[in-house]
Amino acid sequence: MDLLEHEGKALLAAAGFKVPRSRLCTSGADASAAASAFGPVVVKAQIPAGKRGKAGGIRFAQGPAAAAQAAKSLLGSTLLGFPIRRVLVEERLDIARELYAAVTIDTETRGPLILLSLDGGQEVEAGFCGTAPGVRRLPVDILRGLGLDAARQLTMGLNIPDPDALAVFLVGLYGIWREAEATLVEINPLAILADGSLMAADCKVTLDDSARFRHPEQPLTPPERQSECERRGRELGLAYMDLGGTVGVLANGAGLTMTTVDVIAHMGGRAANFLEIGGDAYTKATPALALVLDNPAIKSLVINFCGAYARTDVMVEGVLDAWDKLKPTIPVFFSVHGTGEDAAVRLLRDRLGVKPFDRMEDAVRHAVEAAQ
Amino acid sequence: MILSAKDRVLIWGITGKQASFWTERMIAHGTNVVGGVNPSRAGQTHLGRPVWASGSEAAAHGGGFDTALLFISPAAALGAGRDAIAAGARLVVILTEHIPIHDVMTLHALAREAGARIVGPNTAGLVTPGQAFAGIMPAFNTRVFKPGRMGVISRSGSLGTLVCLNLTRAGLGQSAFIGIGGDPLPGTTTAEALAVFAAHEGTDAVVLLGEIGGRMEEDAARVIETMDKPVVAFLAGRFAPPERRMGHAGAIISGTEGGWESKCGALTEAGAAVVYTPAQIPRALTDLLLTADGPRRAVR
Secondary structure (H helix, E strand, C coil), rough: CCCHHHHHHHHHHHHHCCCCCCEEEHHHHHHHHHHHHCCCEEEEEECCCCCCCCCEEEEECCHHHHHHHHHHHCCEEECCCECCCCEEEEEEECEEEEEEEEEEECCCCCCEEEEECCCCCCCCCCCCCCCCCCEEECCCCCCCCCCCHHHHHCCCCCCCCCHHHHHHHHHHHHHHHHHCEEEEEEEEEEEEECCCEEECCCCCEEEHHHHHCCCCCCCCCCCCCCHHHHHHHHHHHCCCEEECCCCEECCCCHHHHHHHHHHHHHHHCEEEEEEEHHHHHHCHHHHHHHHHCCCCCCCCCEEEEEECCCCCCHHHHHHHHHHHHHHCCCCCCEEEECCHHHHHEEEHHHCCCCCEEECHHHHHHHHHHHHC | CCCCCCCCEEEEECCHHHHHHHHHHHHHHCCEEEEEEEEHHCCCCCEEEECCCCCCHHHHHHCCCEEEEEEECHHHHHHHHHHHHHHHHEEEEEEECCHHHHHHHHHHHHHHHHCCEECCCCCCEEEEECEEECCCCCCCCCCCCCCCEEEEECCCHHHHHHHHHHHHCCCCCEEEEEEEECCCCCCCCHHHHHHHHHHHHCCCEEEEECCCCHHCCCCCCCHHHCCCCCEEEEEEECCCCCCCCCCCCCCCCCCECHHHHHHHHHHHHHHEEEEEEHHHHHHHHHHHHCCCCCCCCCCC
């Protein structure tokens, strides 16, 4: 989960990092008051997306009136698909130089990676993998952590006023990354101010959803770009996604569900949704089917089960229970294989009077034709 | 990584409901399950196998093992993996999905120091048809798996099952199934699994089931360039929207990385046949095996 800028900065500030003075604002009056306190300010849209600056989500304001106007024009509008509900009004910094620093995960070493570049700022791609020229990379042994000596190796010889302070900064950044169990902590720009001190002028923090159970203190940003069905799916613990087409999909396992969506497109149709009930979600077929059927755009339905861990008999029984209750009238096409197959096929014959297709491609082809 | 009936498998979390279901089938299928680990049931037997307080306890008291199979919750996975590695596991198969990624990195570091290999996390496991399996694949279902000479590598258990079924129907048995898992930091990569099959005498050709996200398929392409065995690939997620996680933590097109086109291009260039639906796999394999030195191409 991506934190909003102000949430990320709060995390940094709590760990003792210098961040700009700022105020979170929801109105022009708020922004005007903040600018009265700070002097020249930057008004920044709080949305969970990179490249805000280029998209017009970051405005400079000399005084209270300009700050109020910038805030009013941003608030309530939509940027990069996200509604702007809050802006961060921040003191304008006297920046001498913009660096880039990040702690991320290296898929090659399967461990932490520090990235450092003397060229920070808007032009640097958020979360870039660090292969750009001039980027210094330092893999870290997670069992031993990042020591100051190792960090000094990275900052040594850099043409900046205080390389040692930067090394200390990186050690601290790594500490935050570990503590918060983040997958990315990126400071861009990392500002060297006129007085030579370092300040996190902007940041991107991505947390690990799987580690949330250990971090009740972390903010829970409500996902913004979500349909009603997606929101309900999330509540049910189901991976549901609207895809905009007319062929409904219910399958188990991420790989098989993606494949079902692909084969629908390959046959000339378009999937209405992605919904997989793999893993322990395989017992949730009843609410899952209700979710798929709630989409008014669907004209046909593919149910594609291939049981490894997920038992197809349990999934089919769940589907049939939902079918009895909801009595849908759209055409449905089944492909059912793997664990529990015989019992599943019997259930379909006895309760719905249908025989699943031998190959998923045939089930999909019929569903695509029925949707046209 | 190709499991044999001789490999001694110790199962963490063996007493759980799902673990019991699968352990029974593993034993029935020939897997050499030597016992399990559950501190609160230590000293008991379960499914006729001894239950130990820890892997180290097992190893010290006659429960020696080579392969650890983790059937354990996300929060307990780091402890279990640490125990397994400390107790001398050579291979650690981690079925668990949603393990915190910092714990996964720690496990990789521990395994690297001990010289152990991790398969997974979030894998469906390993299958050697007719011999043994460790994990949650229907290896016991003879309509799905049949002994033979096709190697199968998959990031997904459900898709892997479907494809093995298609192969078996076409008369193409499998030498082994290696589940990579759907997480972004797998202990064993697609390229590493390919290298195993490249060197495996019992394997004539390989089916590679990849998906969007990361660059494992691009890395695998470099192994394919050096192989003389045919490789047929299917890549899930061709029509997935960008920046969305498609059910697997690792299945996401992010910025310029992880897209279908790049993977398809790299694999095709390296000489693999990339097919567009799972049903095309057996035919593509047969074509390539019949014309062992013939032109390799994308099958539409």
